[in-house]
Amino acid sequence: MSISSAMNAGVSGLTANSSRLGTISDNIANASTYGYKRVETEFDSMIVGQSGGLYTAGGVRTSTQRVVMQDGAIVTSSHPLDLAMTGRGMLPVTTLADVTSGAEPTLLMTRTGSFRPDANGILRTDSGLVLMGWPTASDGSLPLVSRDTSGALQPIVIEANRPVSDPTTRVEIGANLPATETGPDAAGGALPVGVEYYGNLGTAERLEMTFTPDQTNPNGLSNSWVVEVRDSASANAVVSSFRVTFDDSQALGGTLSTVTPIFGAPYDPATGTIVLDVNNNQSQIELSIGTFGAATGLKQLAAPFSPSNISRNGSPAGQLVSVEIDEAGRVNATYDTGFVKTLYQVPVVDVPNPNGLEAVAGQAYKPSRESGSFFLWDAGTGPTGEIAGYSREASTTDIAQELTHLITTQRAYSSNAKIIQTVDEMLQETTNIKR
Known part of the structure; x- marks a missing residue:
């Protein structure tokens, strides 16, 4: 009968608003909780239908969802x-x-x-x-x-x-080699350069590089140098030697033209590097000398020797x-x-x-x-x-909004309690008919 369904609807309303009160309490309690995502309570009506001209109340049920997608401040x-x-x-x-x-x-x-x-x-x-x-x-x-x-x-x-140490894996050298030193009447002495690097145990080692000009052209500049690289961690043994020649054309004058290996790994023209086996062949270092026709790396111009752009990665133990x-x-x-x-x-x-x-x-x-x-x-x-x-x-709780929901939930709970009270009075009247 409709009077019984009204009581059931009132009870479901009390339950639903109790559930919403729980989510509001959680939201307010976690208003200062970092990363908290507020919980929403949704109400859905339960439709039973109408039969014999009498309406049967279905009541309400709730579903809760945590709004994870909402970003906090x-x-x-x-x-x-x-x-x-x-x-x-x-x-x-x-x-x-x-x-x-x-x-x-x-x-x-x-x-x-x-x-x-x-x-x-x-x-x-x-x-x-x-x-x-x-x-x-x-x-x-x-x-x-x-x-x-x-x-x-x-x-x-x-x-x-x-x-922790960081072994050196790459050394880049940029220098100008004096073009006049490759002439037949020049002094022709070797030009030394030292480069510090770090070994597998964080020890400081050195690469000793020498640039020796080729003076075999009796008619002028040979534009050619022999480069030798020695490794202090390998008892100063030669780990690489190669011949470099430089372009003397108007467009590319002074840039690398050819690199011919004499001892050690070959030159890679795509990267401009030569792999050095150092530390008694226990580690390798890529020596970058530049690519053909590039403005960086080794150059040869009629200017003093200037190894001004030398860099390497790695660090000692720290x-x-x-x-x-x-x-x-x-x-x-x-x-x-x-x-x-x-x-x-x-x-x-x-x-x-x-x-x-x-x-x-x-x-x-x-x-x-x-x-x-x-x-x-x-x-x-x-x-x-x-x-x-x-x-x-920050928490996604909005205190003002939750307090507003708290007031409406309290009123809704009281109204549902009033329905149950009213139904109780009506049932009492029905019981009194027998008296």
């Missing part, structure tokens, strides 16, 4: 490992329990976090979320990884007390000074020698429906059937935003 901080997303996407994390137990890490994701190295160097939050990334190669490059699985992701570990994560997700460690090394690459996780993610403790989420499968992007590429250091994402 970015709040600046004073620490480089306070991270937040500036657009779509999330940071990949796992639980500390998975890391310490040695189990396969469960992929979780979060929008923001205050990450700090713990006693074991694991980069984690106070709530136990561990930041994950792809380890880089020794030169800081990222190997090929699968983007639709988390198998290659590893917990980020910062080894603060381990010295201690860790600081760690920062840039907008592209690169975990860069800076050492007291000035060496900066990329240790990890932190990708950005994205799913087709972020609002379908399942919330877990610590403002983290995990994929679900409703969210769809995840994909790992480089930060700032595809649909994803960049990673901001020195930043946290």
Whole structure:
């Protein structure tokens, strides 16, 4: 009968508004929680229908949804490992329990976090979320990884007390060789140049280069030099020697024309480099002398000898000074020698429906059937935003809006209680008919 359905509708209204009161309470309680995403409660009417001229009340039911897609305001901080997303996407994390137990890490994701190295160097939050990334190669490059699985992701570990060196892998030399020294009547002495480099153990070594002019042309300048390279780590043995000749045309005068190997690896005309086997053949260095016709590298003009543009990579052993994560997700460690090394690459996780993610403790989420499968992007590429250091994402709770909802929910709850009270009075009247 309609009077009974009215009571059931009133009870469903009390239940629905109690549920909404719960979400409002959570939203207000987490108004200052970094990364919190507010929860919305939706009301849906339940239609039973009309039969025999009497209307049967169906009542109401609720559904709740966490609005993960809504971005919170970015709040600046004073620490480089306070991270937040500036657009779509999330940071990949796992639980500390998975890391310490040695189990396969469960992929979780979060929008923001205050990450700090713990006693074991694991980069984690106070709530136990561990930041994950792809380890880089020794030169800081990222190997090929699968983007639709988390198998290659590893917990980020910062080894603060381990010295790190960066062996030299490339030396670039730019110098002017005096053209007049290749004449038959010139002094013809060898011109020396020393280049310091760093070995595999961070030791300082030297490449001793000599440029000897070829004076075999009796009619003028030969424009040819013999270059010899010796390595201090190989008992000053010759590791490379080659002959260079220079163009004397009007268009390309003074630039490299030919490079002929005498001893060691050949010259690569595409890159302008020669590979040197140094440190008793335990490591290699690319020596860049320039390409044919280029304005950089070795040149020959009628000017004094000037090795003015010599550079190399690498650094001696140094201690860790600081760690920062840039907008592209690169975990860069800076050492007291000035060496900066990329240790990890932190990708950005994205799913087709972020609002379908399942919330877990610590403002983290995990994929679900409703969210769809995840994909790992480089930060700032595809649909994803960049990673901001020195930043946290604020809660998306609007206190004024929640208090307004609180007032309307309280009134709605009271009105539904009044329906039950009215139905109770009507049933009491029905009972009194028998008296």
